Amino acid sequence: MKVGIVANILQDKSLGEALEYFQKMGIQTIEPGCGGYAGKSHVNPAVLLADQEKLAGFKQTIEDSGMTISALSCHGNPIHPDQAIAAAHDTDMRDAVRLCKELGLNTITCFSGCAGDGPDSRFPNWVTCSWPEDYLKILEYQWNEILIPYWKEFAAFAKENGVTKIALELHPGFMVYNSETLKRLRAAVGLEIGVNFDPSHLLWQGMDPVSVIRELKDAIYHVHAKDVRVDPINTAINGVLDTKHYSDEINRSWIFRTIGYGNDLAYWKNIFSTLRAIGYDGAVSIEHEDSLVNRFEGLEKAVRVIKDSLIFEEKTEMWWA
Structure with a gap:
């Protein structure tokens, strides 16, 4: 495995x-944002696809850094x-796929999206219960x-362009958010659909990440490390569904951590052993x-934990067996 970074x-x-x-910190591979909610601050596929000179310059920049690209991130809601x-998010995703073809990549990371409650809806509707x-x-x-x-058509388009791994992040608020929905x-679309495994979104829903890994197995196409x-006090009082702003740390039922x-x-x-x-x-x-943590301090601490716990080398023969 390699130490990577969500580059945004x-x-x-x-x-x-x-x-x-990133290179100085010992990070080996990047996952740059290419549109949607992830933005395009480092990689704008439409610009690179329209200019071979700029595309060549981008490739050279990556090569000179000694790093690689693990996947292109295009996290949006193409069924909004x-x-x-x-349409904007769908275009970003298709441009990311086309850029993957130019870069020799086969993986994008994204969300499943969330639709409205009918043809005349204005906003997404994430359903969390079965009654009424x-x-x-x-x-x-x-x-x-x-x-x-949507995903049947998109998966066919992606496959035509060499992207065989569509790694959906299991994220509440979108329609694919747990093992069952994935x-x-x-099953409905095909093996192009897989997982961008991010344990943070599973944890606060009450799932066990290790159990999810064992359940999804070869459907795991990419991995995020977020805590x-x-x-326990706020959750005991209000449960885990929480709409308070992330900045209200002391009162929320859960927050993201380094x-x-x-x-x-x-x-x-x-997790890494599984x-x-x-x-x-x-x-x-x-x-x-x-x-709660400065982004540079937080990232440096995260890299240390990852380096101490990730398994890098190939397995040796079981000489004792």
Whole structure:
């Protein structure tokens, strides 16, 4: 496995400056934002695809850094009921796929998206319960008329361009947010649909990341390293569904934390060991979204934890067996 980074943590720096900083820290591979909510501060696929000279310069910059690209991030909502938003995010995703082809990459990271409750909706509707039965009708519409048709067409487009791994982040607020919903979409669309495994979103929902790894196995196409601290007092009072702003740390039921500040080293070693056991040997992209820690200090601490717990070398023969 390799130490990676969600590169938009340094979106205020040039690509060259960001790569230099990452390289000095011992990070080996990057996951740059290419549109949608991730932005395009380091990589704008439309610009690179339209100018071979700029594309060549981009490739040279990456090569000179000694780093690689693990995947292109295009986290958006391509099935948003606002057609302008949906179209913009869909365009970003398709441009990211086309750029993957130029770069020889086969993986994008993204969200499944979330549809509205009907053809005249203005906003997404994330359904979290089955009663009253109105919610089941919404789910039927969302899955059968929007989600599955969209991803069938997009997966075919991606495959035509050499992208065989669409790594969906299991994220609440979007329609694919747990093991069951991922497996349902994968069964309907095909093996192009997989997972960008991010334990932070699983933890606060009450899932066990190691159990999810064992359940999804070869559907795991990419990995994020982000921690969460679930507040036992606030959760005991209000549960885990929390709409308070992330900056209201003391009152929220959970907040994102720097690696090692939500769970200890043994927890991360168990995750990485289980990933190795199911055959994953790709990037582990650190995603820093900790509002209590300076981003540079937080990233440096996260890298240390990852280096201490990630498994880098090939296995040796079981000489004792």
